Amino acid sequence: MLSQASKHDIRILAPSFKLCWLGFVGLAVAGNVTWAADQRQREFFENRIRPVLVDQCYECHNSHGRRDGGLSLDHREAALQGGERGPAVVPGNPAGSLLLGAIRHANEDLRMPDGNAKLSEQTISDFVHWIESGAFDPRHEPPSAKTISDLTSWPSVRERRMRWWSLQPIAESVAPRASDDLAHPIDRFLAERLIQDGLSLAPPADRSVLLRRLSFALTGLPPTLEELTAFETDSSHDSVQKQIDRLLRSPHYGERWARHWMDWFRYAESHGSEGDPEIPNAWMYRDYLIRALNDDVPYDQLVREHLAGDLLAAPRINEALGINESALGLGHFRMVQHGYAPTDALDEQVRFTDNQIDVVTKAFLGQTVSCARCHDHKFDPISQSDFYALYGVFASCRPALLTVTSPAQQRLHRESMIELKDQIRRRLAAAWLVEIDSLASRLQRPEQQDHGALEAATGDPLHPLHAWANYRKQEPPANVAAWKSAHAAWQDVCRARDSFAAAGDVIHFRLTSDDYSRWPRHGMGLTDQPGRAGQFHVAEAGDTAIGGIYPAGVYTHGLTTKDNGYLTSPRFRIETDEVSVLAAGRNSRARLVIQNYPRIEGPIYGAKPINQPIPTWITFDTRYWKGDWAYVEIATNGDLPIGPSAPETRSWFGAVELVAHNRDATRPRNLPGQHGAVPLAAFVDGEPPTTPAELVTLYQRVLHEAVIAWRDDKLSDDQSRFLNYFVQQGLLSNSLASLGNLAPLVETYRRLEAELPVPTRAPGIIEGDVFNQPLFARGNHKHPADPVPRRFLESLDATPFPEKQSGRLELADAILAPENPLTSRVIVNRVWHHLFGRGIVATPDGFGRLGAEPSHPKLLDWLARRFVAERWSLKSLIRKIVSTRAFQQSHLAAETALAKDPNK
Structure with missing residues (x-):
């Protein structure tokens, strides 16, 4: 039991105990307040300051590698000490902190990040707040070299940057129940934010104002007086929706x-x-x-x-x-x-x-x-x-x-024309086989006795009629000697061809082989496979039946000269003096394309015309471009990517091969000659003929074999050149007037060909x-x-x-891809931007760190998800947005709203 005195002592001590207890509690509370403040500062530093320092500063200003300007920013003491210019951070003094001046770009000679765009205004404001608040920095020790390496490595940087809002998955947002009188989800999202800011939607716009707004937004045109009158007098509950639907149906919407x-x-x-x-x-x-x-x-x-x-x-x-x-x-x-x-x-x-x-x-x-x-x-x-x-x-x-x-237009009449063309080939072949029997008399025709032409054949051992010209006026042994000379000349040509084809210092693409599969191409006249020797086209008008018989290659006019073609070679690095392409055609062009540059300008980017009926070498000087990547393009009229086209809608080309070569013996020649044919000696081995009669028999045999091969689609290149010469010279009939049973077929073919469309071209x-x-x-x-x-x-x-x-x-x-969070967000924001004048993200082209953050992120994600769910329909998205109270409200803002407007 306590004595009376003890009780008195306790009563005396009680007030002091209370004071002590209160003091202890006060200290604890103060400690809690300080801890809470430190925690807020720590969170601010970790969330707003450290990531920027790591991303933008550590690479060039660290304790273990680069320390530009003598400055390290990877720990507190280094930042306070600064570098060659002085302290980077002065706690409580933003104006005296060089770091802040650098990121503000206050001085021309000190702008950070070096060589890059200025940091966002929000980031700069964060640094101002940080320094004003004492520059709290828990980084008391410099990080290790490994830590710096890890933090500044690209995978680490990328991972941190992936936390940006626009790269996060699109959230499942539910429209809040912000107001009972708002039915539209978009209005409810907006109202929630308005209520938080003590604002509300404006009253509805006047009907004339609303219709003008809708009309300009959806069609770019003002409403007519009649449309305004009709809308203002329409009292139906869906009058606005009817106008929206009408405007979305308007051709002016598009x-x-x-x-x-x-x-x-x-x-x-x-x-x-x-x-x-x-x-x-x-x-x-x-x-x-x-x-x-x-x-x-x-x-x-x-x-x-x-x-x-x-x-x-x-x-x-x-x-x-x-x-x-x-x-x-x-x-x-x-x-x-x-x-x-x-x-x-x-x-x-x-x-x-x-x-x-x-x-x-x-x-x-x-x-x-x-x-x-x-x-x-x-x-x-x-x-x-x-x-x-x-x-x-x-x-x-x-x-x-x-x-x-x-596709339907491209297929028009094609099958019928292919069948007709085969019939034309067979009837021509039958007629020619008959005519070959009378070849001697045909060679004696007055039109074949042109002195100048025969003289040219006499002096050219590679000419198809060289043997005939010599045997007409020479007796053995002179004519036999001329034959042997022609045969030797042809052997020289063959060796030159083989030598050129085998040259090791050239790039050589043959369009008669599997090389063709490597040639990028486009156009109605280009097929999946190169054509065999013996290709021909039916003349589109006149008395001539066919236009020519060609060696193997790629030709655009197999059915019609209306068909187009754009043929490009494989890409190659230029290492030689010249590039040549063996091509024929009419009203077409070839061009050397350097590094994908499409313009035709001046001598170094020029195009060369193709207007020769037989394959001829076209050469480009490439000495200036050695080391560059290039390709050759060949195009019918109007099919080069850039360049004027003649009004002529008919053109064609044929391509045989391409070589890159030096300006020496490897340079290709137009073999066997400008006439594009080969001599009779190319097809005859053994003893030469001794009389004109024996010679004619040889001509007949060679021609007979060529015509049979052409009919059966088994012609060789040399046979095609030989046969083509006789057709072009009229030694084998090519006139519809003299080929009576052929005319109906050709007439039917031409009628179908006339109905074929000219290809429609677009860039x-x-x-x-x-x-x-x-x-x-x-x-x-x-x-x-x-x-x-x-x-x-x-x-x-x-x-x-x-x-x-x-x-x-x-x-x-x-x-x-559904996993990509950007695409749907970007497009719905663009639409919002054009309807309201400002996007939910104010930077529609920039969803990165230098762009703005969304004013209503939940609304943005709701729109993005709905847009994809509604089959990516832009009209549905626009209809949804312009149907809101927000879009239809008055443009006249209340004074209270104007007072709070941050953009006024």
């Missing part, structure tokens, strides 16, 4: 939104620079967009058409216009600037391929991939390898004019030689490094593309 689309991509009708050459038929891409948008072609389909419209297994066919719509989507690839006759063709290629990459990745992905041309992206998870992976995709294609004629690209582009060190095309496999962005899908295709189809699949 015109309006095609203009937006062409802002996302581009549109041009010429290439700029000196001369400003036209892009042939560029308008077809514009009209394609208008039709596609009016028809509400799904956005994912348009993505595929813009990247690989020529490769789709099931393209969209417009039977009314007779065209392949899908192939027209490739037109945007051609709408790039091409400089005038650049002296460095690879530099030019880098520039326009860079532009293609920039447009595609911004338009579909909102990513600035071109910023990684010279180095890894400074802000986003885009590596320099990503840029060159896509470069290989686009550079593996070739600019071209695509034939977009519909685009075709698959070329597929290759992986070497990475250019620091973006310098003169310093190639290792090739980069073609693929998509590694942060989204690093799967390599197939080896035998450019990868355009796979690129479209990757862009549209």
Whole structure:
């Protein structure tokens, strides 16, 4: 028991105990407050400051490697100490902190990050707040060299950058129940934010204002007076919806939104620079967009058409216009600037391929991939390898004019004409076999006795009539000696041909062999296989039955000279003085293409005409371009990617082989001669004839064998040249007047041929030689490094593309993959931007770190998910947005709203 005194002592101590207890509690509370403040500062540093320092500063300012300017920023003491210019960070003093001045770009000679874009204003504001608050920094010790290496390695940097909002999976958002009077999900998303900010939707707009808004937004045109009157007097509950549907059905809707689309991509009708050459038929891409948008072609389909419209297994066919719509989507690839006759063709290629990459990745992905041309992206998870992976995709294609004629139009009459042509061949062969029996009398005709022609044959041992000219006026042994001389001359030709073909210092492509499968090509006149010797075409008019009989090769006019062709050789590096192509044709052209440069300018980028009926060598001087990659293109009239075309709609070419060679003995000659034929001696071994009668018998035998071989499609090249000469000279009939039973067949053939359509052409690209582009060190095309496999962005899908295709189809699949969070977000934001004047993301081309963050991220993701769920329909998306209270509200804002407007 306590004594009375003890109780008194306790009463005395009690107030002191209470004071002590309160003091202890106060200290604890103060400690908690300090701990909470430290925790907030730590979170702010870890979330807002450290990632920027690691990403933007550690590589050049660290304790173990580079320490530019004597500055390290990888721990607190180093940042406080600073470098050669003084302290980088002065706690509580933003103005005295050199780091802040550097990232603000306050001084011309001190701008960080070095050589890169300025950091976002939000990031700069974070650093200001950090320094003002005392520059809390838990990094008391410098990191190890391994830690620095790991933190600054690209995989580590990419992983951190992948945390950016736009690269996160699209969330499943549910519209909040923000207000009972709002039924539309979009309005409920917006109302939730408005309520948080003490705001509300404005009242509905006046009906005349609303109709003008809808009309301009959807069609780009004001409503007519009649439309305004009808709307203002329509009191039905769905009057607004009826106007929306009417405007979406208007043909002007496609015109309006095609203009937006062409802002996302581009549109041009010429290439700029000196001369400003036209892009042939560029308008077809514009009209394609208008039709596609009016028809509400799904956005994912348009993505595929813009990247690989020529490769789709099931393209969209417009039977009314007779065209392949899908192939027209490739037109945007051609709408790039091409400089005038650049002296460095690879530099030019880098520039326009860079532009293609920039447009595609911004338009579909909102990513600035071109910023990684010279180095890894400074802000986003885009590596320099990503840029060159896509470069290989686009550079593996070739600019071209695509034939977009519909399959039905391309098939028109073809089978019937092929059958008729075979009948014509057989009737001609039958007639010629009869005529060969009277060859002696035919050779004696007055028209064959032209003194000048026979004199030419006498002096040319390779001429088909050389033997006849000599045997007419010479007796043995002179005529026999002339025969032996001609035979020896032909043997020299054969040896020269064989020697040239076997030369080891030339590139040699033969279009009569499997080489043809390696030649990228396009057009209605080019088949999958090269043609055998004996090909011919039926003359389109006049008394002549056929136009010629050709050696083996590739010819565009097998059925009609209306058919077009664009034939390009495999890609090769120029290491010789010249490149020659053996070709024939009419109104066509050949061109040496350096580094995919499509313009025809000046002597170093010139095109050469093809206007010779027999295959003749066409030579290009390549000495200036040694070391560059090139290919040869051969095109019918109007089918070169750029260049004027004559009004003539009929043209053709035939191509036999291509060689790259030096200016010496390996240079090809037009063998066997300009007449394109071969001598009789080419087909005769053994003893020569001694009399004209024996000679005629030889002629008859050789011709008989040639005609039989032609009839049975077994002709050799030399036989085709020999037979063609006799047909062209009239020694074998080629006149419809003298071939009575042939005329009805030819007349029927010509009638069908006249009904064939002229190919419809549009700008685009075709698959070329597929290759992986070497990475250019620091973006310098003169310093190639290792090739980069073609693929998509590694942060989204690093799967390599197939080896035998450019990868355009796979690129479209990757862009549209459900795992890719960018594509649907970007397009719904673009639509919102054009309807409201500002996107949910205020930077529609930039969804990276330098772009804005979404004002309503849940709404953006809800729109993106609904857009894909509703089959990528742009009209459905637009209808959904313009049906909201938000779109239809008055533009007159309340004073309370204006007071809080951050953008006023």
